[in-house]
Amino acid sequence: MKGTNLGEFQELVLLTIGVLYPEAYGVSIKDEIRKKTGRKVTLSTVHGALNRLEKKGLVSSEFGEATSIRGGKRKRYFTITSSGVKALEETREQREELWNAIPQQALQVKLTT
Amino acid sequence: MKNKNNIPPRWADRFLEWYCKPQLLEDLQGDLYEHFERHLSSKGARKARWLYALNTLRFFKPYTVKKLNFLNQLTQFIMFKNYFKTSIRSIARNKLFSAINIFGLAVSMSVCLIMITMFVEVKNYDRFHHEAEKIFRINNTHSYLESDPSLFASTSILVGKRMKEEVPGLKAITIMSRGFNGDGLIGDKRIPISGFWADEDFFNVLSFELYRGDPATALKAPYSIVLTEETANKFFGEADPMGKTITVAEHEYQVTGLVKNPPFNSHMDFQSLVSFSTFEIENEDNRGFLSWQNMWSNYVYFRLDDQTDIADIENRLNAIAADENSESKQVNIQLAAQPITKIMLGPSNTSNQLGPSIGREVIWVFAGLAFVVILSAGFNYTNLSIARSLRRAKEVGVRKVVGAQRKQVFTQFIVEACLISLASLIMAYFIFFLIRPMFLNLNPEIQSTLRLEHEPIVLVYFIAFALLVGFFAGFLPSLFLSKLKAIQVLKSASGPKAFSKINLRKALIVIQFTLSLMFIISASISHRQFKYALNFNLGFDTENVLNIDLQNNDPQLTKAMFEQIPEVTDIAKSSHILSIGSRWANQVKSDDGLDSASVYYSSIDHRYIPLMKHRLLAGSNFPEKNSVEVEESMIVNEQFIKHFKLGSPEEAIGESLKFGRERLTIVGVVENFHYATLDSEIECFAFRHKPQEARMLSLKISSNDLLSTRKKIEEAWAGFDEVHDFKGYFYKDGLERAYEQFSVTYTLVGFLAFLTICIASLGLLGMGVYTAETRLKEISIRKVLGATEGSLITLLSRGFMLLLLLATAIAVPATYYLFDELILADQANRANIGLLELSLGVIIIFGIGFLTIGSQTWKAARSNPALTLRNE
Numbered sequence: 001m002k003g004t005n006l007g008e009f010q011e012l013v014l015l016t017i018g019v020l021y022p023e024a025y026g027v028s029i030k031d032e033i034r035k036k037t038g039r040k041v042t043l044s045t046v047h048g049a050l051n052r053l054e055k056k057g058l059v060s061s062e063f064g065e066a067t068s069i070r071g072g073k074r075k076r077y078f079t080i081t082s083s084g085v086k087a088l089e090e091t092r093e094q095r096e097e098l099w100n101a102i103p104q105q106a107l108q109v110k111l112t113t
Numbered sequence: 114m115k116n117k118n119n120i121p122p123r124w125a126d127r128f129l130e131w132y133c134k135p136q137l138l139e140d141l142q143g144d145l146y147e148h149f150e151r152h153l154s155s156k157g158a159r160k161a162r163w164l165y166a167l168n169t170l171r172f173f174k175p176y177t178v179k180k181l182n183f184l185n186q187l188t189q190f191i192m193f194k195n196y197f198k199t200s201i202r203s204i205a206r207n208k209l210f211s212a213i214n215i216f217g218l219a220v221s222m223s224v225c226l227i228m229i230t231m232f233v234e235v236k237n238y239d240r241f242h243h244e245a246e247k248i249f250r251i252n253n254t255h256s257y258l259e260s261d262p263s264l265f266a267s268t269s270i271l272v273g274k275r276m277k278e279e280v281p282g283l284k285a286i287t288i289m290s291r292g293f294n295g296d297g298l299i300g301d302k303r304i305p306i307s308g309f310w311a312d313e314d315f316f317n318v319l320s321f322e323l324y325r326g327d328p329a330t331a332l333k334a335p336y337s338i339v340l341t342e343e344t345a346n347k348f349f350g351e352a353d354p355m356g357k358t359i360t361v362a363e364h365e366y367q368v369t370g371l372v373k374n375p376p377f378n379s380h381m382d383f384q385s386l387v388s389f390s391t392f393e394i395e396n397e398d399n400r401g402f403l404s405w406q407n408m409w410s411n412y413v414y415f416r417l418d419d420q421t422d423i424a425d426i427e428n429r430l431n432a433i434a435a436d437e438n439s440e441s442k443q444v445n446i447q448l449a450a451q452p453i454t455k456i457m458l459g460p461s462n463t464s465n466q467l468g469p470s471i472g473r474e475v476i477w478v479f480a481g482l483a484f485v486v487i488l489s490a491g492f493n494y495t496n497l498s499i500a501r502s503l504r505r506a507k508e509v510g511v512r513k514v515v516g517a518q519r520k521q522v523f524t525q526f527i528v529e530a531c532l533i534s535l536a537s538l539i540m541a542y543f544i545f546f547l548i549r550p551m552f553l554n555l556n557p558e559i560q561s562t563l564r565l566e567h568e569p570i571v572l573v574y575f576i577a578f579a580l581l582v583g584f585f586a587g588f589l590p591s592l593f594l595s596k597l598k599a600i601q602v603l604k605s606a607s608g609p610k611a612f613s614k615i616n617l618r619k620a621l622i623v624i625q626f627t628l629s630l631m632f633i634i635s636a637s638i639s640h641r642q643f644k645y646a647l648n649f650n651l652g653f654d655t656e657n658v659l660n661i662d663l664q665n666n667d668p669q670l671t672k673a674m675f676e677q678i679p680e681v682t683d684i685a686k687s688s689h690i691l692s693i694g695s696r697w698a699n700q701v702k703s704d705d706g707l708d709s710a711s712v713y714y715s716s717i718d719h720r721y722i723p724l725m726k727h728r729l730l731a732g733s734n735f736p737e738k739n740s741v742e743v744e745e746s747m748i749v750n751e752q753f754i755k756h757f758k759l760g761s762p763e764e765a766i767g768e769s770l771k772f773g774r775e776r777l778t779i780v781g782v783v784e785n786f787h788y789a790t791l792d793s794e795i796e797c798f799a800f801r802h803k804p805q806e807a808r809m810l811s812l813k814i815s816s817n818d819l820l821s822t823r824k825k826i827e828e829a830w831a832g833f834d835e836v837h838d839f840k841g842y843f844y845k846d847g848l849e850r851a852y853e854q855f856s857v858t859y860t861l862v863g864f865l866a867f868l869t870i871c872i873a874s875l876g877l878l879g880m881g882v883y884t885a886e887t888r889l890k891e892i893s894i895r896k897v898l899g900a901t902e903g904s905l906i907t908l909l910s911r912g913f914m915l916l917l918l919l920a921t922a923i924a925v926p927a928t929y930y931l932f933d934e935l936i937l938a939d940q941a942n943r944a945n946i947g948l949l950e951l952s953l954g955v956i957i958i959f960g961i962g963f964l965t966i967g968s969q970t971w972k973a974a975r976s977n978p979a980l981t982l983r984n985e
Binding site for chain 2: 025042043044047051052063069070071073074075076
């Protein structure tokens with residue numbers, strides 16, 4: 001159950017990893033989310049989400065080259081795994097189905113009010 | 114980046130490193146650094162640092178934090194209760210094995226407790242001095258020509274004087290000398306008194322408590338004396354001694370101070386201190402007084418300044434020694450500073466000590482022996498536990514299935530071993546009190562240096578020691594048991610092969626018995642050497658001779674007094690008693706001055722040679738004289754004429770040589786005899802004719818009841834000299850004391866042998882019981898098939914007997930070599946190591962081994978097979 005369902009923020013992170021490919025790592029993901037959504041996310045939130053995604057097997061990570069900035073620490077680059085892609089597609093399909101099932105009037109009402 | 118503010122706060126970084134899982138740390142820290150650098154340029158160092166710290170805190174989340182180690186440890190801790198319970202149950206279930214283990218460990222531990230107490234006590238010697246680690250004593254190393262250097266606790270007065278003048282960085286230096294003694298007179302009361310000469314800095318260096326008088330001046334003026342509490346009581350009783358006078362050897366000494374008795378743990382003990390200035394006045398005419406080589410009875414102690422390093426002082430001392438040594442070609446004296454706290458533990462071959470000292474060699478040897486004994490008991494535990502591990506294997510299996518880690522199983526069995534060793538400690542503590550008096554009475558020297566009373570802190574050492582023993586004894590079994598695999602153990606009813614560990618167990622048994630055998634053989638060899646030394650034909654007759662110390666009484670008067678006793682048939686006078694240790698020597702030169710040797714001598718009267726039944730080979734005895742004004746004759750031994758190439762004994766008569774300052778003519782030659790203890794060869798020896806200098810009387814007694822005669826003599830002495838106690842002993846007893854080292858060795862080693870044998874036999878018994886139990890079915894089947902009891906016993910005990918045989922094969926040659934090549938090698942006269950000594954131990958060990966193993970196997974072999982085979 002937990003394995004397949006994506007949380008809202010997790011979905012956001014997962015999508016961002018896709019957008020940034022192959023340069024997705026902690027700080028860049030955080031910056032990208034901020035740029036695109038204007039949300040004020042903290043580094044620790046992003047890391048927490050990444051950790052959960054990796055546990056579910058939706059992303060995989062590997063260390064890059066050591067650089068002189070970042071105190072000589074290596075970056076951990078994230079990529080979406082095939083099950084990650086599947087999970088994204090499933091979410092998208094669910095949404096689409098739901099979108100399609102909404103009667104026109106309902107949307108009209110919402111728009112007018 | 115040099116600026117401290119341009120890097121993230123160190124404490125936050127540390128905090129992160131501390132809590133974060135290692136596999137996450139690198140990336141996390143990297144991201145934080147990157148962020149930090151960005152903030153640094155946009156928001157300034159202060160804010161950036163603050164944000165960094167805040168972020169490290171934000172990351173403190175369940176998924177980043179390391180698995181809590183202490184939680185794990187907490188489980189261990191909770192499990193202790195369980196370990197404790199199972200241990201107690203297991204101990205109670207196997208009463209025999211637990212008893213063997215506890216008893217064996219307790220006995221050997223008690224020896225170790227004595228060892229620990231002794232070590233602590235010796236370590237604490239002389240610590241009562243204020244800042245004892247800053248006090249040092251000057252030791253001399255004296256070498257004459259090419260001979261081996263010897264170490265002395267004494268030094269020359271000159272060194273003290275020169276140090277006072279030219280060595281900076283010392284708080285105080287004191288010069289002391291021993292040899293103040295005589296009879297103290299107060300009115301008509303006469304009491305013997307002795308003490309040291311010491312200068313006014315004595316109390317600045319050493320912290321003996323002066324409770325009356327001024328420490329700075331008490332030892333300044335000539336003829337001042339400081340008494341200890343005890344001595345003051347003896348002389349003055351209740352009266353105040355301060356300012357009173359005591360007359361010693363016609364000089365009046367004024368009491369200027371009272372000092373508390375030197376504590377038990379002081380390496381020096383004294384009755385009184387007399388100002389050194391007195392000693393200087395009395396030696397005004399002595400030209401050698403301040404000589405560099407006058408180093409036999411003087412002592413220098415000094416106290417370092419706070420800033421001074423002892424190495425600087427040692428350099429100074431070396432410089433002084435080099436300066437002074439340049440004047441003599443023959444004698445070389447080196448100086449060294451020895452910390453006062455190390456005196457008791459110093460090298461044991463230091464001569465001229467102010468009191469008895471325990472050398473570090475003695476401590477190490479004793480520690481080694483104690484270690485061997487505890488090793489043996491530890492082996493028992495290891496051996497029996499591994500043998501019995503089959504029974505515990507199921508328990509381990511279940512524990513592992515339930516989720517115990519290897520570490521936890523290991524801890525469990527270590528806890529069990531520690532419990533056993535703590536139980537042993539309690540028993541050992543009682544045994545300790547039992548054997549303490551025995552140990553102290555081994556030898557008067559031990560009695561005067563050790564008390565073996567312990568402070569509370571020593572109890573802590575005891576417990577720590579017991580835990581250590583428990584850990585090491587339990588280490589192998591625990592390791593072995595914790596390695597077991599749950600599936601393997603639970604699947605097969607009969608244990609896997611690994612259970613046997615037969616080779617290890619066999620090796621442990623062999624080591625145990627090898628050690629026991631070595632102890633027994635050593636004890637019997639030293640016993641034999643002791644007996645040999647006592648019964649050795651010294652070359653003269655010591656039968657029924659009572660030696661009496663004159664204690665400064667007139668030889669002639671004392672002799673006349675003893676002649677009244679009818680049982681005393683003859684009396685001879687001499688300067689000292691031969692063969693029991695002390696030797697006097699002087700340089701002898703031939704006429705042409707080319708040949709010289711140091712010659713041992715004794716000054717005697719004309720009765721000495723006939724009384725001791727020395728055999729005169731040529732010439733005659735000394736003429737009958739009670740006093741010899743001009744010394745002119747001597748009687749020498751064979752070695753003497755051989756060394757100086759004087760030809761046959763007859764030819765040597767009439768030859769004269771320079772003996773020190775005198776010129777002496779040989780009037781007689783005696784057969785070689787042992788004037789020294791048996792560890793040295795016979796060298797040149799001469800009797801000198803100086804009856805007036807006699808300090809000892811030798812009484813030949815003819816009586817059927819020696820003890821009552823001795824009593825009579827004592828009574829006669831008491832009537833004659835009321836001041837001094839009678840100091841007399843039979844020659845035989847004197848010899849026995851001289852060879853005490855052997856008797857101490859064999860009692861000590863004999864005792865340890867007894868212990869190790871007991872322990873090893875107990876272990877063997879345990880193994881016997883175990884074998885008989887596990888093979889009971891096999892035995893029963895064999896019996897049903899027709900095996901005789903005899904053949905079964907052989908079958909079961911053969912393995913053990915082979916082990917004992919192996920132990921013998923190792924121990925006998927090893928001990929023989931040890932004694933032959935090392936311990937007895939420097940003894941000039943020694944008993945041969947006979948077959949009896951070597952085989953005695955072997956017989957004992959085999960006897961005990963056969964009894965223990967035999968009794969168990971016999972029991973098993975006799976059991977009714979129907980009973981054991983009935984239920985299957």
